[in-house]
Amino acid sequence: MDANSPLKASLSASRALKLVLSVNGRDHRLSLDPRVTLLDALREHLGLTGTKKGCDQGQCGACTVHVDGQRVLSCLTLAASVEGKAVTTIEGLALDESTLHPMQQAFMDHDAFQCGYCTPGQIMSAVACVMEGLAETDDDIREYMSGNLCRCAAYPNIVAAIKQARAEMKRSRK
């Protein structure tokens, strides 16, 4: 990547912030320009490219991650502002090396994507939606998933996937 890219802008040391970010249960020491968003920190500095950059202005939901268990948009979050909080990305969702999260499996079972670019954001948002108790009806799923756009329009399959995962997640909580 170009050294002049704003994503890794190398300003004087006095401007750089020394941060410890906790991502998927691991602490990472970083020295970042204050402008770096959580999204760019994940993708460009930690190599976690599962989280996608869609609009980069808080409109599409592709960059959705969890911060302290809450779904948020990483493109409108400064990396510096999540120091001391627990960040979870799509890479940290699977239960172990060989077992996908029920939501990941459900998206595959229901073919809930076409190009797949919005999918990590959809899945992170959907997991939170179920945990919030806001995925009880199809209408609720559509309403509370409205912050995740899918330009391939896989919406009916996404709703179906969430319903399958909802049942699995409820079972596994017991």
Added chain:
Amino acid sequence: MRPFSYERAHDLASAIRAASHQADAPLHAPIQFLAGGTTLLDLMKIDVMRPDRVIDINPLEKTFSEITVTPMGLRLGALARMSAVAHHPAVEREYPVVSQALKLGASAQLRNMASLGGNVLQRTRCSYFRDTSWHECNKRDPGSGCAALQGLNRKHAILGTSEHCIATYPGDFAQALIALDAAVEIAGAKGNREVPFRTLHKLPGDTPHIETSLATGEIIVSFHIPAGAYARRSLYLKVRDRESYEFASASAAVALDLADGVVREARIALGGVATIPWRAVEAEDVLKGTMLDEVRARVAAEAAFAGARTFGGNDFKPELGRRTLVRALLEAAALEIR
């Protein structure tokens, strides 16, 4: 994004002190407070806001995010997130217009991020304000003109406009606060003050860049919503181009105190149609002491929009606004209260 320095606030007083010596109107000031960031970072990315110092007030969240329900009313800390308040059981039950206005705003992710204080201060979605390639925008650059007057103004305001600005106030929660006669508590260098929420936003007039009565360095710390007979019989109706995740084309926050169908008191605030969260006092006066039916609601709606001025693209808005208000009033009147 332009370079800025970042620091965290450790207490309210030092944050206020740091930001109190700026000359500009607060929304243009070089020192900005960061809460949810959903407006600030968005506008910094598109170069509309250009702070050189950002003070993160999120470390103060624990102190300033409490939701307190008492017989006297509801107190909401300004750093409470939209989602926490929207889904609070007592807010849903006792202050439905507050819960509904919050749930119908933005998306689930944004509601988890956005604070109440930031929500009421969100900036207009006027595309000429947001796109710096237009040099005419009196909000962004005082004295430069208003491109929306002759431009694409389908989404622009019809109430409270001036020859200098017709940008729509985009929020929903503020209308609920006005309908319930809320107060806002503001902390500043000289201490705290509590003022009626409806005095927070200022009409554009010939100074559209001054959007609120906040002084530099001041921070909203809480909202206080009095318990009133009309709080339970309240609702928020939002009409928009999409079913979800869209700003209002027209909206109405309505709260009624009814006795046997007669209106003892009506509170009405309109969204999507005005330059500020708009209290429709004329419509309230029409309803007071009358039997509320469809005919009366229509008369009230006519009064609410009597002063409307349209600009071509938004010629449809007075009628949409009237119909939205009529429906909101009739639905509120029909609510079963426990």
